[in-house]
Amino acid sequence: MIFLELFWTFFKLGALTFGGGYAMIPILTDEVLAHGWLTSEQILNFIAVAESTPGPIAINMATFIGASQGGLPGTIASFFGAFCATLGVVLPSFFVILLIASVITGLMRFAGVKAFLNGVRPVVVGLIIGTALTIFISVMFSIDSVFVPFNFDWRAVSIFSAVVIFNFVLKKWTKKTVSPIILIVFSAILGILFYGLF
Amino acid sequence: MKKIKTLFVLFLAMFKIGLFTFGGGYAMIAVIERELVERKKWLQHEEFMDLIAIAESTPGPIAINSATYIGYKVGGFFGSVFATLGVALPSFVIIFVISLFFNKFLSFKFVQCAFYGIQSCVAFLILSAGFKMFKKLKKNLLSVTLFVLTVGCLVGFSLFAIDFSSIFYILIGGAVGVFIYFISLISSKKDKIENVDEQNDQTNQQSKGDEL
Numbered sequence: 001m002i003f004l005e006l007f008w009t010f011f012k013l014g015a016l017t018f019g020g021g022y023a024m025i026p027i028l029t030d031e032v033l034a035h036g037w038l039t040s041e042q043i044l045n046f047i048a049v050a051e052s053t054p055g056p057i058a059i060n061m062a063t064f065i066g067a068s069q070g071g072l073p074g075t076i077a078s079f080f081g082a083f084c085a086t087l088g089v090v091l092p093s094f095f096v097i098l099l100i101a102s103v104i105t106g107l108m109r110f111a112g113v114k115a116f117l118n119g120v121r122p123v124v125v126g127l128i129i130g131t132a133l134t135i136f137i138s139v140m141f142s143i144d145s146v147f148v149p150f151n152f153d154w155r156a157v158s159i160f161s162a163v164v165i166f167n168f169v170l171k172k173w174t175k176k177t178v179s180p181i182i183l184i185v186f187s188a189i190l191g192i193l194f195y196g197l198f
Numbered sequence: 199m200k201k202i203k204t205l206f207v208l209f210l211a212m213f214k215i216g217l218f219t220f221g222g223g224y225a226m227i228a229v230i231e232r233e234l235v236e237r238k239k240w241l242q243h244e245e246f247m248d249l250i251a252i253a254e255s256t257p258g259p260i261a262i263n264s265a266t267y268i269g270y271k272v273g274g275f276f277g278s279v280f281a282t283l284g285v286a287l288p289s290f291v292i293i294f295v296i297s298l299f300f301n302k303f304l305s306f307k308f309v310q311c312a313f314y315g316i317q318s319c320v321a322f323l324i325l326s327a328g329f330k331m332f333k334k335l336k337k338n339l340l341s342v343t344l345f346v347l348t349v350g351c352l353v354g355f356s357l358f359a360i361d362f363s364s365i366f367y368i369l370i371g372g373a374v375g376v377f378i379y380f381i382s383l384i385s386s387k388k389d390k391i392e393n394v395d396e397q398n399d400q401t402n403q404q405s406k407g408d409e410l
Contacts, residue, residue, distance in 0.1 A: 163318065
């Protein structure tokens with residue numbers, strides 16, 4: 001049943017995300033593709049929306065995917081799907097933190113936990129960069145594997161380069177980190193220009 | 199009753215934080231420090247440091263971890279429930295509303311084109327987030343090896359269409375971390391025993407010398 005699947009999948013994701021919202025993206029991509037819920041392109045679109053709206057990326061993704069899989073837009077089923085997914089992603093955190101805060105404050109100092117995290121952290125960074133690279137390759141070259149014909153998407157490469165340059169210039173100019181929303185709007189405009197007019 | 203008022207204030211504070219924080223858990227931590235530690239003084243600075251360490255090391259979104267922790271410190275179990283509810287609600291409502299018309303929205307050609315452009319941007323955002331995290335990573339033999347292996351396997355497997363869930367990488371990485379730690383424990387114990395033996399030999403020789 002879809003609601004149980006949504007709850008359990010996002011419970012797993014919530015339990016295995018270490019180090020923030022971006023850490024969830026690689027494992028979420030795997031799970032969503034494996035279930036056949038969304039295509040890679042749709043996942044990217046959802047991520048874009050999740051990054052542009054307030055709140056934790058993890059909650060945004062869970063709600064969005066849950067709503068889209070639970071039922072048709074606007075139905076109670078869709079709402080319930082969103083609810084199950086969001087509840088799932090929140091519960092592991094909730095339980096573990098309560099445990100730590102109330103009972104086992106010493107748990108964090110237990111050497112085994114530190115050792116586990118020392119192993120997990122570089123893996124998470126690797127997953128994020130690796131996932132970004134695979135997305136990059138599939139978007140720029142329109143390929144998913146070496147078994148598919150090679151097709152260079154010059155528009156995607158141009159927009160990617162433009163975003164890199166734009167980000168660099170803005171950072172130097174304002175001396176602050178650039179908000180993702182500005183970059184997303186910029187790339188949206190370029191997308192309309194490149195894909196719509198040329 | 200005072201307790202109910204505290205819960206309500208907690209809920210509102212977390213709701214505000216959830217509503218106005220863009221950019222994920224780390225941004226939220228900065229806001230939490232400003233609002234709850236410096237202004238409302240609900241946490242001591244040391245407790246806040248604990249919060250950061252815990253939120254980063256426990257599974258789950260940093261925002262939820264922080265909210266649950268603060269909620270518990272301020273208002274016990276119900277505090278954690280209301281705080282978590284508060285921080286998650288704005289997201290849930292906004293995204294659900296978006297989901298109502300998103301498909302319709304995407305059916306417009308120019309919106310589709312916009313999103314093609316956005317996909318390149320998302321690739322960049324994820325990559326740069328990854329590089330930021332990489333810069334902060336402590337670099338030793340273990341971490342660099344795990345990192346390189348993960349990236350290599352991920353890209354390689356994906357290119358050759360081999361299916362290997364990312365979840366396994368995380369569990370394997372954690373297991374390797376624990377394994378290496380135990381190896382280092384055992385070898386340092388061996389060193390300690392050898393040192394003690396050497397010291398015993400030296401003291402034995404000295405006392406023999408005294409006897410002569």
